[in-house]
Amino acid sequence: VGVVGAGQLARMLAEAASPLGIDVAVLAATADDGATGVASEVVIGRPDERAALRKLAGSCDVLTLDHELVDVDALDDLVREGVTLRPSTSALAFAQRKDFQRAELHRRGVPVPRFALADSDAENLVRRQTDQWGAVPVVKAAAGGYDGRGVVVTQDLAEALEAARRFAHSGPVVLEEPLTLRGELAIQVVTGPDGDARWWPLVRTSPDDGMCAEVRYPAAVDEQIRVEALDVAQRTASVVQAVGVLAIELFWTDDGILVNEVATRPHNSAHWTIEGCVTSQFQNHLRAVLGLPLGSTEPVAPAAVMVNVVGSEAPVDLAAALAVDHAHVHLYGKAPRPGRKLGHVTALGSTVEEAAVRAWRAAEALGTALRRPQS
Amino acid sequence: VGVVGAGQLARMLAEAASPLGIDVAVLAATADDGATGVASEVVIGRPDERAALRKLAGSCDVLTLDHELVDVDALDDLVREGVTLRPSTSALAFAQRKDFQRAELHRRGVPVPRFALADSDAENLVRRQTDQWGAVPVVKAAAGGYDGRGVVVTQDLAEALEAARRFAHSGPVVLEEPLTLRGELAIQVVTGPDGDARWWPLVRTSPDDGMCAEVRYPAAVDEQIRVEALDVAQRTASVVQAVGVLAIELFWTDDGILVNEVATRPHNSAHWTIEGCVTSQFQNHLRAVLGLPLGSTEPVAPAAVMVNVVGSEAPVDLAAALAVDHAHVHLYGKAPRPGRKLGHVTALGSTVEEAAVRAWRAAEALGTALRRPQS
Numbered sequence: 001v002g003v004v005g006a007g008q009l010a011r012m013l014a015e016a017a018s019p020l021g022i023d024v025a026v027l028a029a030t031a032d033d034g035a036t037g038v039a040s041e042v043v044i045g046r047p048d049e050r051a052a053l054r055k056l057a058g059s060c061d062v063l064t065l066d067h068e069l070v071d072v073d074a075l076d077d078l079v080r081e082g083v084t085l086r087p088s089t090s091a092l093a094f095a096q097r098k099d100f101q102r103a104e105l106h107r108r109g110v111p112v113p114r115f116a117l118a119d120s121d122a123e124n125l126v127r128r129q130t131d132q133w134g135a136v137p138v139v140k141a142a143a144g145g146y147d148g149r150g151v152v153v154t155q156d157l158a159e160a161l162e163a164a165r166r167f168a169h170s171g172p173v174v175l176e177e178p179l180t181l182r183g184e185l186a187i188q189v190v191t192g193p194d195g196d197a198r199w200w201p202l203v204r205t206s207p208d209d210g211m212c213a214e215v216r217y218p219a220a221v222d223e224q225i226r227v228e229a230l231d232v233a234q235r236t237a238s239v240v241q242a243v244g245v246l247a248i249e250l251f252w253t254d255d256g257i258l259v260n261e262v263a264t265r266p267h268n269s270a271h272w273t274i275e276g277c278v279t280s281q282f283q284n285h286l287r288a289v290l291g292l293p294l295g296s297t298e299p300v301a302p303a304a305v306m307v308n309v310v311g312s313e314a315p316v317d318l319a320a321a322l323a324v325d326h327a328h329v330h331l332y333g334k335a336p337r338p339g340r341k342l343g344h345v346t347a348l349g350s351t352v353e354e355a356a357v358r359a360w361r362a363a364e365a366l367g368t369a370l371r372r373p374q375s
Numbered sequence: 376v377g378v379v380g381a382g383q384l385a386r387m388l389a390e391a392a393s394p395l396g397i398d399v400a401v402l403a404a405t406a407d408d409g410a411t412g413v414a415s416e417v418v419i420g421r422p423d424e425r426a427a428l429r430k431l432a433g434s435c436d437v438l439t440l441d442h443e444l445v446d447v448d449a450l451d452d453l454v455r456e457g458v459t460l461r462p463s464t465s466a467l468a469f470a471q472r473k474d475f476q477r478a479e480l481h482r483r484g485v486p487v488p489r490f491a492l493a494d495s496d497a498e499n500l501v502r503r504q505t506d507q508w509g510a511v512p513v514v515k516a517a518a519g520g521y522d523g524r525g526v527v528v529t530q531d532l533a534e535a536l537e538a539a540r541r542f543a544h545s546g547p548v549v550l551e552e553p554l555t556l557r558g559e560l561a562i563q564v565v566t567g568p569d570g571d572a573r574w575w576p577l578v579r580t581s582p583d584d585g586m587c588a589e590v591r592y593p594a595a596v597d598e599q600i601r602v603e604a605l606d607v608a609q610r611t612a613s614v615v616q617a618v619g620v621l622a623i624e625l626f627w628t629d630d631g632i633l634v635n636e637v638a639t640r641p642h643n644s645a646h647w648t649i650e651g652c653v654t655s656q657f658q659n660h661l662r663a664v665l666g667l668p669l670g671s672t673e674p675v676a677p678a679a680v681m682v683n684v685v686g687s688e689a690p691v692d693l694a695a696a697l698a699v700d701h702a703h704v705h706l707y708g709k710a711p712r713p714g715r716k717l718g719h720v721t722a723l724g725s726t727v728e729e730a731a732v733r734a735w736r737a738a739e740a741l742g743t744a745l746r747r748p749q750s
Contacts, residue, residue, distance in 0.1 A: 015393050018386065018413045019649075020693070021706030021718065038393045040412035274394075278701055293698040300675060300723075318395070323668040326653055331396030343396065348675075 001025070001286060002060030004047050004075075006033035008332040008341070009066035009266050009282075012274070014038040016282035022290070026066075027056045034332045035066075050074050057083040064244060064289045065265055068096040069144060086193065086289040087264045091242035095264045099142040099172045108239045111232060111258045113251065114177040117142075122164035122173040126157070129175050136160045137175035141167040151210065153178065184260065185219055185250040186269035187233045190284040190294055193243050198284065198297045200277060202229055205249070205269050206373035211341075212268050213370040214359075215306040216352050217276060217299060225252060232257045240264065245285040268308065272346045273297070275328045276304035301348035305355040307363040307370070309343040311336045314367030321345065327362035338369065376400070376661060377435030379422050379450075381408035383707040383716070384441035384641050384657075387649070389413040391657035397665070401441075402431045409707045410441075425449050432458040439619060439664045440640055443471040444519060461568065461664040462639040466617035470639045474517040474547045483614045486607060486633045488626065489552040492517075497539035497548040501532070504550050511535045512550035516542040526585065528553065559635065560594055560625040561644035562608045565659040565669055568618050573659065573672045575652060577604055580624070580644050581748035586716075587643050588745040589734075590681040591727050592651060592674060600627060607632045615639065620660045643683065647721045648672070650703045651679035676723035680730040682738040682745070684718040686711045689742030696720065702737035713744065 001017065003010040006028035014024040014035055025041035026033070036042045041059060045052020048071035057063050062084045063075075072089045079085050094101045102115045114133070118125040122139075129137045139160050141150035152163035155178075167173045184205045191197040204219035205212055221229070233248045236259055240246055247267030249260040270281040279287075279295025287294050309316075309331070316336050321329050324347075331343035345362040349355030360372050376392065378385040381403035389399040389410055400416035401408070411417045416434060420427025423446035432438050437459045438450075447464045454460050469476045477490045489508070493500040497514075504512045514535050516525035527538035530553075542548045559580045566572040579594035580587055596604070608623045611634055615621055622642030624635040645656040654662075654670025662669050684691075684706070691711050696704050699722075706718035720737040724730030735747050 011393065014413070015390060018390050018708075019703070019705045020697075021708045023412060023708075037398060037415035038389070038413055287697060292694050295697065296700045319667050322395075322662060322670065325671045328394070330394045333393075333396045333398075 001289060002056040002063045003027065003035070003066050004053065004056065004063060004070055005066035006035040006039070006042070007066055008034050010035035011038055011332055012271075012282045012330075013066065013266065013286060016280055017286055020283070020286070022286060025056055025059055027052055034334060037333060047071065048074050050077060053078055054081075062086055062289050064285070065092070067265070068092065068263070070096075072096070087242040087244050091240050091264050094240045094242075094262050097143050098140055098174045098261070101262060102174060105236060105239060105259055108235070110235045110239060111256065113179055113258050116175045118164070118168070118173045118175065120168075122168040123161050125173075125175060126160050126164045129177075130157060130160075133177045135178050138178055139163040139167065140174040140176065141170065142172040142174055144170060179251055179253050179258075181251055181253060183252045185221070185229055185252055185257070186215070186247060186267075187229065187250070188245055188247045188267060188270045188281055189233070189237050190245050190281065190288050190297070191237070191243055192288045192294055193291050196294055197237070198294045199230075200270060200273055200281070200297045201299060202226055203269060203272070208370045208373065211310060211370065212308055214308075214356070214373055215269050215272055216356070217272060217304045218352070220352070221252070225257065228257045232259060236262060244288045245270070245281050268344075271330070271344050272304045272306040274330075275346050276300060276348060301350075303349045303352040303355045304346060305349070305352060305359040306344055306346045307359040308341060308368065309345065309363050309366045310369045311338050311340040311342050312367050312369035313338060316342065316367050317365045320365035321362040324358055324362040324365065327358045329362060329366070331366075336367070342366070376664060377431040377438045378402065378410070378441050379428065379431070379438060379445055380441035381410040381414065381417070382441055383409050385410035386413055386707060387646075387657045387705075388441065388641065388661060389415075391655055392661055395658070395661070397661060400431055400434055402427055409709060412708060422446065423449055425452060428453055429456075437461055437664050439660070440467070442640070443467065443638070445471075447471070462617040462619050466615050466639050469615045469617075469637050472518050473515055473549045473636070476637060477549060480611060480614060480634055483610070485610045485614060486631065488554055488633050491550045493539070493543070493548045493550065495543070497543040498536050500548075500550055501535050501539045504552075505532060505535070508552045510553050513553050514538040514542060515549040515551065516545065517547040517549055519545060554626055554628050554633075556626055556628060558596075558627045560596070560604055560627050560632070561590070561622060561642075562604060562625070563620055563622045563642060563645045563656055564608070564612050565620050565656065565663050565672070566612070566618055567663045567669055568666050571669055572612070573669045574605075575645060575648055575656070575672045576674060577601055578644060578647070583745045583748065586685060586745065587683055589683075589731070589748055590644050590647055591731070592647060592679045593727070595727070596627065600632065603632045607634060611637060619663045620645070620656050643719075646705070646719050647679045647681040649705075650721050651676060651723060676725075678724045678727040678730045679721060680724070680727060680734040681719055681721045682734040682743065683716060684720065684738050684741045684743045685745050686713050686715040686717050687742050687744035688713060691717065691742050692740045695740035696737040699733055699737040699740065702733045704737060704741070706741075711742070717741070
């Protein structure tokens with residue numbers, strides 16, 4: 001399998017591939033990227049360089065991706081040359097372009113936040129939508145954002161105008177009605193080329209300052225919300241049609257469940273499946289893109305909590321983290337730097353609270369900058 | 376961590392190291408060895424080459440081993456030069472030399488099969504012991520054997536004499552009284568440099584034609600046998616004094632528990648701990664040799680069964696194996712060849728029987744030459 005990208009997702013794909021005897025080649029920007037130490041082969045190049053992509057594809061049965069910041073035209077050219085790309089560029093478009101995703105899901109009847117798209121004159125649209133919604137809109141860059149970057153949530157019109165102006169330099173801008181959330185949820189599905197699909201269970205995600213801080217299984221929601229979330233997710237999956245892992249982030253509001261974002265690749269919200277489920281999102285993504293039978297997505301414990309480790313001024317004390325029994329430490333091999341995602345910790349437990357205590361204790365030993373959400 | 380050797384054990388050490396952000400360098404005989412694709416660094420050389428060992432040690436905090444076929448003098452020289460080697464060469468001697476192991480454990484009061492050592496004139500000793508024991512002895516080469524090689528079990532005096540003559544060419548020969556076994560058991564412990572130790576649970580191992588075919592947790596034995604096995608194992612561990620994983624293979628006879636063999640490294644009898652326990656033997660071996668806190672060795676399921684995949688004339692059908700839900704497939708990246716250990720499968724279950732059915736079904740899909748033992 002060839003992976004466009006060599007960050008932590010490619011690294012965890014390589015970790016999942018090795019036990020199956022599957023070789024993973026990665027396209028890395030530099031020889032120091034997270035996955036280069038564990039991949040069987042490393043091609044150095046940019047993800048929009050046709051020569052580098054061709055070299056990567058040359059040694060692989062199938063190409064997949066660990067991020068969305070890719071050049072669709074270059075990938076389409078490769079597919080025309082006979083390369084198997086999974087997911088397809090049409091599925092990838094949902095993850096890559098928030099304007100397309102919002103418009104297409106809305107057109108197909110999937111509930112999304114109220115939105116407006118600006119191809120030009122984004123500032124004017126900010127003013128108009130502020131009047132219409134009676135609130136300053138959330139401003140999002142249509143492409144290129146991740147981990148809270150490319151999104152500005154504010155009640156201050158001047159700040160929203162500034163963000164709209166800034167994002168408009170690099171493409172369309174999405175404006176959304178600000179929502180009062182009861183919480184955020186996520187769910188993931190893996191789909192094979194034959195359409196066979198397996199769903200992991202619904203989880204609760206908690207952000208801190210725009211980044212995912214914690215993921216909890218099971219999500220503490222009413223049965224009615226669970227059913228609605230599954231229904232919205234299933235409809236989303238049937239629109240996106242992605243081979244491999246599809247992660248669906250959901251807003252839980254007083255008016256029901258809305259789609260926040262989708263990712264057509266393994267996703268932070270399912271890192272807990274490495275230890276928490278019979279088959280992890282990484283192994284099932286590999287199985288799916290290779291057309292192999294999918295593995296069981298059943299959880300192996302009553303509860304699991306994943307906490308991200310984001311660099312701070314505090315040191316990364318691996319020994320202290322490993323001293324927390326039942327915590328599973330994942331470090332991505334990156335030099336610590338404030339604000340940088342360095343790893344994650346997953347802990348299983350007989351209750352969510354037990355798992356959360358373990359996971360946060362280990363993540364704090366690793367110096368995470370994130371704060372435990374009030375639940 | 377530097378690993379002398381680059382076979383499947385080094386490969387699984389590297390797989391366990393990656394999530395912790397620990398780099399693994401391996402000393403490989405060839406660039407095609409099992410672990411070269413996943414190790415962060417590969418040094419090509421023989422395990423008795425001082426220059427190669429020095430190069431490996433140069434980039435690592437600590438050296439460890441994935442096999443015993445090493446040159447103790449070369450390792451001792453490295454230690455004198457300041458290299459940290461774990462386990463020590465004195466612990467390694469128990470795994471490397473069956474004559475020393477038998478004599479030393481016996482001297483320290485640990486029960487072992489009745490034995491006799493021949494430094495010279497092994498054939499004469501075979502005749503003498505046959506008379507004394509009233510049965511043809513089991514003939515073992517003192518060093519260099521593995522997976523049933525270097526051991527001849529026969530009731531035929533001529534065959535025993537031939538084996539003794541052959542093994543005597545390469546060193547001392549160990550003769551043992553043949554035993555009637557009720558079964559074979561194994562247990563593993565990991566010990567840190569500070570003496571902190573954690574035991575995995577007792578397992579039942581079943582050989583087929585001298586090779587380990589199946590490992591079952593829990594071992595179906597009386598409480599009395601379990602207590603005796605733990606006692607013998609604890610006494611063995613306190614004699615061997617190995618930092619890292621120590622695997623102890625036991626004979627279960629009508630006269631009680633005897634030590635069969637010891638290995639001062641991760642061992643086939645504990646591959647099931649990768650999915651079956653909170654912390655695998657591979658991760659705990661790394662933690663131990665690096666002086667990091669040890670992880671919990673608790674099982675995560677009521678039952679687990681591991682089955683080895685040994686090459687046969689049948690094809691390796693990965694898709695068919697992955698179609699067996701709850702089976703965890705491990706392939707070591709080796710070209711299939713009859714008689715070659717290609718991988719293993721572990722399945723968890725609510726009962727041993729359920730786990731065994733899953734594991735054997737997947738191993739048979741992978742074409743294992745081994746037959747399911749009658750239990």
